[in-house]
Amino acid sequence: MNKKERVKITVNGSTFESLVSRRKSLVDFLREDLYLTGTKKGCGTGDCGSCVVLVNGEARTSCNLPAYRANGTEIVTIEGIATGRRLSPLQEAFVESGAIQCGFCTPGMVMEATAFLKQNPSPSENEIREAISGHICRCTGYVKIVEAIFMASQNITTDD
Ligand code: FES
Ligand code: FES
Structure with missing residues (x-):
């Protein structure tokens, strides 16, 4: 039933x-x-x-x-997570870093990183890699995704 x-x-x-x-x-x-x-x-x-x-x-x-x-x-x-037509800092960083290819993994990566950066606003590269370790990307090789999350961590202020 x-x-x-x-x-x-x-x-x-x-x-x-x-x-x-x-x-x-x-x-x-x-x-x-x-x-x-x-x-x-x-x-x-x-x-x-x-x-x-x-x-x-x-x-x-x-x-x-x-x-x-x-x-x-x-x-x-x-x-x-966007504010009206304004992308979130993480979304912008993904675009700017070229961290998106087919884009299938991107929403999950961005949501994971959104929660992660709230808990750890100044992460190391290893901490970022660990945070996204449950996500599979078939396209990018992860380097640009890690760069994007790092870039966002530099740009996000406590107001974001
Ligand atoms: S679709 Fe949920 S973890 Fe793969
Ligand atoms: S960009 Fe294609 S799976 Fe990640």
Whole structure:
């Protein structure tokens, strides 16, 4: 039986109430029910990092989190970190560093790094590499991604 649960989830500042199948993952809920397709689904098993979003401020894979378990949480997706048309400092750094090729891994990387830089605003290169170690990028070789996160750490002020 496909049991459904009523959920109330805040995504990028807007609250949604919905009836969701217990089998539906948070990434599928975001993409299919809310049409927030910025969050990418790669492996679907928690191994590639492409689906990372912020759940109550923590970076978390959303493919292995059932949507009903996110009931009552605050989610931030890649669509929620720009301010109007102004990209976040991390997004800008990814663009400026050329850290994006196909772009499939980028939303997950940016969300991971967003949470990481809040906890560690002045990281070393090794700390950055460790922070993104759960993310697979098939294109860039990671060097420019590490550079972008480092560049953002230099540019982000406490007001950002
Ligand atoms: S799609 Fe979630 S970790 Fe790969
Ligand atoms: S830019 Fe293509 S997978 Fe990372």
